[in-house]
Amino acid sequence: MAEFKLMKGNEAMAEAAILAGCDAYxxxxxxxxxxVLEYLAREMPKHNRIVMQAESEVASINMVYGAAGAGFRTMTSSSSPGISLMQEGISYIAGAELPCLIVNVNRAGPGLGTIQPGQGDYFQSVKGGGHGDYKMIVLAPASVQEMADFVYLGFDLADKYRNPVLLLSDGAIGQMMEKVEFKPYTRPVVDKSTWATTGKPKSRNRNYITSLFIQPERMEVHNLKLEEKFKQIRENEVRFEEINTTDADYLFVAYGLSARICQKAMDIAREKGINIGLLRPITLYPYPYQRLQELASQVKMMLSVELNSGQMVEDVRLGVNGKVPVEFYGRMGGMMPTPEEIVHHLETLIQYHHVN
Amino acid sequence: MKNNNQLEELIVAGFGGQGVLSLGMTLAYAGMLENKEISWMPSYGPEMRGGTANCITIISANKISSPIISLFDSAIVLNQPSMDKFAPRVKPGGILLYESGTILKPSTRTDIEMIGIPATTEALKMKNTKVMNMIILGAYLQLRPVVSNESILEALQKVLPEKYHHLLPINRQALERGEAMVVELKVQPVS
Structure with a gap:
């Protein structure tokens, strides 16, 4: 029998970080x-790990840069405005090919915005955010259980690809309590000795961490190497969940909290005889374009539901490539669409497109 | 429409400090102890600093879809603004349990079961105003037995920090008092 705990998403994520062997936060x-900081400040010292409240988010991400460079398993977390401040550091970490975990508990923006949940950081998370050609692997949990599970997965993927991984959550998933099981975790053995700056023994050359390649010829070689890595990630790491797609005439596409609300909307719509399914991207980068393309030859219309003004819908359209109508419904400012509201919008769209 | 305790979607709302969040959390914990699916979604932010507070607590035999919902099987409201806000959102046939000493204008709906109990006065009689929420919880469980009393008591033991464990007996008395008050009102449990 599994042992469950009742925890907030933020706490479950923090506990998982300790269990995953995070050396420094x-x-x-x-x-x-x-x-997250409260939990780790209390618990990490008991495990002889490092927790530091930095003077700012800019400092936090650069401390992560340093700790990752020295070969430690390291992470930071923040919410939208704080994550914006970190973008320069994230670009450097990606350029220097260092593994780390960054958690964004998304709140509604722009600016200071509100402290209520939002998904307005989608573009920032998957399309860049910082400068230059880089990508982060972006994991989107939709439950407290996944807040914990994706910490292990995130750290492991970061190590595997020597790349920053972003866990993109939101205020609701962070603040809500559900039961969570901390599954046994075995940390993969990763040899960091070829690159980590741990002090130079006589037996090897100096390890050198930088994102600076001043000669264009060398920089392009580095760019191409990074691109090859992102290609590998696109080929191997796409993750998604499908619910009720087998017989679906229509499809919700939603991630995180929106996907949970859409599940309820799906139940209501199906009771009304509308055969709708749900595709929930778990990785927002790499994105499940392929699967959406396949589903476009089955369903008559897709509806992307987001807590923003319409961001992920652009990726849905890229996948579908004009084959069927792709529509959008969203709320902003920390407001939540109700399942009933989503179903009402769906019914209007079905009529509008004459696709029933 | 109730479906044999398969799913209970509840909102608990009131002033910050009335124990609204801990009431929902205790219920969620008890649900977990009974191997049910649970979710507890608090309002957070300015509410935590003394305004109004609420939490959506869902207990289900099956996987829970949305933790945020707009219509409720039951509502527990402990102040007038919460009555005004949430009474219209109780599903027809649902339950609205309220603190009758604080709320002067209850909803006039007739398609839901309205039950008011003077829990604050009762808590004063017990010489501990903080157990008001447990009196309310006892009353709620008498109306909607979604979890057993044993699970609630076990949950309290887990939710309360050890330094407050000397308060477990008075919490138990408060739960029993709430149950008894509903029995005295002769309201039938809704299952």
Missing amino acids: FGYPITPQSE
Whole structure:
């Protein structure tokens, strides 16, 4: 019998970080994720790990850069405005090919915005955010259980590809409590000795970490190497969940909290005789374009539901490539669409497109 | 429409400090102890600093879809603003349990079961105003036995930090008092 605990998403994520062997956490408090720093400040010292409240998010991410460069398993967490401040550091970490975990408990923006949940950081998360050609692997949990599970997965993927991984959550998933099981975890053995700056023994050359390649010829070689890595990631790491797609005439596409709300909307719509399914991207980068393309030859219309003004819908359209109508419904400002509201919008769209 | 305790979607709302969040959390914990699916979604932010507070607590035999919902099987409201906000969102046939000493204008709906109990006065009689929420929880469980009393008591033991364990007996008395008050009102449990 599994042993469950009742925890907030933020706390489950923090506990999983300890169980995953995170050596060092650097962060700065911000609602709605301050529980992470509180939890780790209390628990990490018991395990002889490092927790530091930095003077700012800029400092946090650069401390992560340093710790990752020295070969430590390291992470930071923040919420939207704080993550914006980290973008320069994230670009450097990606350029220097260092593994780390970054957690964004998304709140509604722009600017200071509100502390209520949002998904307005989708573009920032998957299309860049910082400068230059780089990608992060972006994992989107939709439950407290996944807040924990994706910490292990995130750290492992970061090590595997020597690349920053972003866990993109939101204020609701961070603040809500559900039961969570901490599954046994075996950390893959990763040899960091070829690159980590751990002090130079006589037996090898100096390890050198940089994102600076001043000669264009060398920089392009580095760019091509990174691109090859992102190609590998696109080929091997796409993750998604499908519910009720087998007989679906229509499809919701939604991630994180929106996907949970869409599940309820799906139940209501199906009771009304509308055969709708749900595709929930788990990795937002790499994105399940392929699967959407396949589903486009089955369903008559797709509806992307997001807590923003319409961001992921652009990726849905890239996947579908004009084959069927792709529509959008969203709320902003920390407001939540109700399942009934989503179903009403769906019914209007079905009529509008004459696709019933 | 109730479906044999397969799913209970509840909102608990009131002032910050009335024990709204801990009421929902205790219920969620008890649900977990009974191997049910549970979710507890609090309002957070300005509410935590003394305004109004609420939490959506869902207990289900099956996997829970949305933790955020707009219509409820039951509502527990402990102040007037929460009555005004959430009474219209109780599903027809549902339950609205309220603190009758604080709320002067209950909803006039007739398609839901309205039950008011003076839990604050009762808590004063017990010489501990903080157990008001447990009196309410006892009353709620008498109306909607979604979890057993044993599970609630076990949950309290887990939810309360050890330094407050000397308060377990008075919490148990408060639960029993709430149950008894509903029995005295002769309201039938809704299953």
